[in-house]
Each structure stands twice: as structure tokens, then as C-alpha cells.
Amino acid sequence: MTTEKWLEGESGFQIEEDDTFEWRDYGIEDYATLAVFWILALDVFLQFFSRYVLGNSIAWTEEMARYLLVTVGFMGGSMAVRTGTHISVEFFYRYMPGWMSRLLVTLVDLVSIAFFAIGAWITWKLAGLTTAMMVSVDIPKSYLYYLVLLGFLLMLGRSVQIAIVRWRNRTVVHPQIP
Numbered sequence: 658m659t660t661e662k663w664l665e666g667e668s669g670f671q672i673e674e675d676d677t678f679e680w681r682d683y684g685i686e687d688y689a690t691l692a693v694f695w696i697l698a699l700d701v702f703l704q705f706f707s708r709y710v711l712g713n714s715i716a717w718t719e720e721m722a723r724y725l726l727v728t729v730g731f732m733g734g735s736m737a738v739r740t741g742t743h744i745s746v747e748f749f750y751r752y753m754p755g756w757m758s759r760l761l762v763t764l765v766d767l768v769s770i771a772f773f774a775i776g777a778w779i780t781w782k783l784a785g786l787t788t789a790m791m792v793s794v795d796i797p798k799s800y801l802y803y804l805v806l807l808g809f810l811l812m813l814g815r816s817v818q819i820a821i822v823r824w825r826n827r828t829v830v831h832p833q834i835p
Contacts (some may be wrong), residue, residue, distance in 0.1 A: 684739050684834075686811050690732040697725040717793040722802050724791075731808025737816040738769075741831030750829050762829045766820035773813035780806040 704718035710787040741779040744808045745765075784802035791798055815834070 668728050684736070684815075686732055686735040686739065686815075690729060690736060693725060693732060696723060697729060699723060720791060720793045724804075726806045727801065728808070731805050732811065734808055735811035735815055738812045738819070739834055741819070754762075758829045759827060762823060766816065766823065767818045770813065770820060773809055775817055777806055777809035777813055780809055 658718065700718050701724050703715060705724060707718070708714040717765060734743075750761070753761065779803055784799045785800040787797070787802060789798045792797065818834060819832060823829075826832070
């Protein structure tokens with residue numbers, strides 16, 4: 658057991674200072690997702706206010722919140738592809754020979770590209786087949802599928818970009834792409 662005392666005026670906690678904001682560090686999908694997120698927050702606040710303060714809920718806010726949350730999820734997926742923060746198993750790369758880890762990373766990149774391309778294709782087909790309208794507003798449900806398609810296309814574009822950078826640099830490390 659230690660009996661060290663903190664110096665006068667110190668709390669013992671190390672507070673890490675945030676970096677300054679640089680708009681170039683973020684991609685276009687970051688700003689678009691942030692905008693959709695704030696529209697979602699406004700919608701949920703409007704729903705809360707109308708239900709609990711006014712005593713009469715606005716009907717369309719619940720359905721729109723659901724669709725906006727789906728949009729944030731798919732557009733946020735593009736942010737995760739760009740920054741390399743999707744869940745993955747990187748443990749084995751450290752213990753494989755260099756050629757094997759590069760081969761495996763290339764294979765994972767190709768599977769990811771194929772997955773996003775297939776997801777975009779299926780969503781495109783589904784959006785074309787959907788003729789139903791939303792329940793509470795007169796907006797076609799196909800618009801939601803087009804937003805999901807946008808998310809898939811953004812993820813596809815970013816994964817292709819990352820695969821090209823990795824292939825050119827012959828590295829396993831995820832590149833930092835703004």
C-alpha cells in the first residue's frame with residue numbers, strides 16, 4: 658500500500674485535453690450523418706414535447722424517428738468503414754507472417770467490397786419494387802430504401818478507397834482517410 662500524497666492543487670486525475678477541431682479531418686458522410694442525427698433529435702424532442710407537455714402526440718413523429726434512426730445507422734456505417742472502427746479480429750495479424758497477413762487483409766477487403774456491392778444492389782432492386790406509402794405521412798417508403806442505398810454506396814466507396822490505399826502501400830494497417 659502506498660502512502661503517496663497528491664501535490665497541493667492536484668486531484669490525481671489526468672485530464673486529457675481535446676484536440677482542436679479541424680473540419681478537414683472528417684468526411685462528407687460525417688457531416689451528413691450529423692445533420693440527419695440532429696433532425697432525429699429534433700423529431701424525438703417534438704414527439705416528447707407534444708406527448709408529455711401538450712398531452713396529444715403528433716402522429717408522424719414516431720414513424721419518422723424510426724426511419725431517421727435507420728438512416729443514421731447506415732450512414733454511420735460509412736463513417737466506421739472510413740475510420741476502420743467496424744468490429745474485426747486483428748489479433749491473428751500480429752502473429753502471422755507478413756505475406757499471410759497481407760493476403761488475409763486483401764481477402765477481407767474484397768469480401769467487404771462484395772458485401773457492400775451486393776447490399777447496394779439488393780437495396781436498389783427493393784427500392785424499385787416498393788410502391789407502398791408511409792403510414793402517417795404521404796411519402797413513399799422507397800425513399801427510405803434510397804437512403805439505405807446511399808449508405809451502402811458510401812460504405813462501398815470508402816472500402817474500395819481503403820483497399821486501394823492498402824494495396825499500394827502493401828500494408829495491413831488501416832489508413833487514415835479524411
